[in-house]
Amino acid sequence: MIKKICMFVFALFLLLPSWSQAGSFGKDDPSGVPGQWYVGTTPSYVAPSKHPILFVHGLNSSSNTWWNGNNMYDTAYQNGYETAFIDLYPTKNMWDNGALLSQKIRDIYNYYGEKVVVVAHSKGGIDTQSALVHYGAYPYVARVITLSTPHYGSQLADLAYSSWAGWLTGILGSKNDATYSLQTGYMSYFRSETDHHPNVNRNPVYTFGGTKRGSFGSSLYWGGLYLSAYGSNDGAVTVNSSRLPYGTELRVGDWDHYTVKEGSSTFNLFKNYLNESTNTSGFNAKSVVESNVAENAASFVRGGEFSGKKHEKVFVEEGAQSVTFDWISNHSSSQLILKDPGQKTNSIFKVKKDDSAFFNGAYHHKVTVQDPTPGEWTVEASSTSVEKYLLHVTFESAMNDALSIDLAQDEISLKAKDSKLKLQPDMIIEYYKNGKLKKSKVKAKDDSLKLPKLGEGVYNVTIDVEGSKDKNTFQRTFIKTIYVDAAGKVYGQ
Secondary structure, three states, X not given: OHHHHHHHHHHHOOOOOOOEOOEXXXXXXXXXXXXXXXXOOOOOOOOOOEOOEEEEOOOOOOHHXXXXXXXXXXXXXXOOOOEEEEOOOOOOOHHHHHHHHHHHHHHHHHHHOOOEEEEEEOHHHHHHHHHHHOOOOHXXXXXXXXXXXXXXXXXXXXHHOOOOOHHHHHHHOXXXXXXXXXXXXXXXXXXXXXXXXXXXXOOOEEEEEEOOOOOOOOHHHHHHHHHHHHOXXXXXXXXXXXXXXXXXXXXXXOOOOOHHHOHHHHHHHHHHHHEOOOXXXXXXXXXXXXXOOOOOOOEEEEEEEEEEEEEEEEEEOOOOOEEEEEEEEOOOOOEEEEEOOOOOEEOOOEEEEOOOOOOOOOEEEEEEEEOOOOEEEEEEEEEEEEEEEEEEEEEEOHHHHOEEEEEOOOEEEEEEOOOOOEEEEEEEEEEEEOOXXXXXXXXXXXXXXXXXXXOOEEEEEEEEEEEEEOOEEEEEEEEEEEEEOOOOOEEOO
């Protein structure tokens, strides 16, 4: 009786998933309680060869991401597929979510009496792989399809935990177990624990990646601008990170991090992989990518907190084609003035609220200058209350490719392609010990920075570089994370 009533209600809401014994929807939508799962309305005809689909959401999300403003659920229904949806912990790491998801996959398998195909968005793909590989759910899944999953982490997570951005992300509430685990250093450790595990090749994995950064001024556009130093991306995840060497890449397309999970965008591209007849023999033999990150020096970063007046100085080198100043703050009405080397002012900053996972709730105040005058630029900020901020400056310049960084086992080295470059790097290492944030500042020796022995944990490394070429000053910031295990082995990219 309850099931009939719920199905009648959901028909009024354009085929929202129907109720199962795993939990009810309450009004209109599922409750979002971690561990509850829901069965979609059964199509009038389901071919025996079609696997049911289990949809797994990503970071800071919930099961309704598949139908609220998204036609993925409806597209699957119209194509005759049975569906299930689950709510995981939106802010917990892959270990907590993997353990929970493993239990529920068994329940969903028993409900249908057959294996499911998992379609996972973003971090949901990492949670899924954790469930299959580390928590033994692989017998109940036919295969996995990941939509822009950061298999190697996200450099935006590194930025969020950096010494410059931590002031802001701390007050925004962006720091949690999930974002912490997505730092590239920790994900390198997760990959080492996962990619050589005996269970890793038991389920074929198919991947999608996106190359569209979102509309101008949006949080995905800003995220894409930051990630551009690491290659093509969808505003949140790089194409390199979306791939697995032993997986099969189905498509890299013109999607941003949100549109990649829409039914009208990708369903028809993976629906042939939802069927029992799909041939997956030898799936793990195809290597689609090298996971190394090709990084260039495109950014300068500063941040902190202030009240009253704040001046941030930025050196723009000769020959830069453009420079973008993005003042990211917890205030929507930051009073900003940009001054060029000749003291000419610009106060027209475009303001946009951020809705991304790492800086959700912050406000971007952005201005781009074409053919900037070389020399010292100044961002002047005024506030009558305490303001947390992050200044991200992006350069379009030949200097971006003149400098790179290399991570060895216990040493970080700056590599200059031009012998005329003179570098003055400083490195700050941040880490948590007994729940408290600690800092260690390291001076460079011959453009190399030796990592101190700090014990097991995740360490955020911020390297600020000021240099010159032919008396032309430039500034750049590199931000990386590393993971050190109990034996002292360093993991990073």
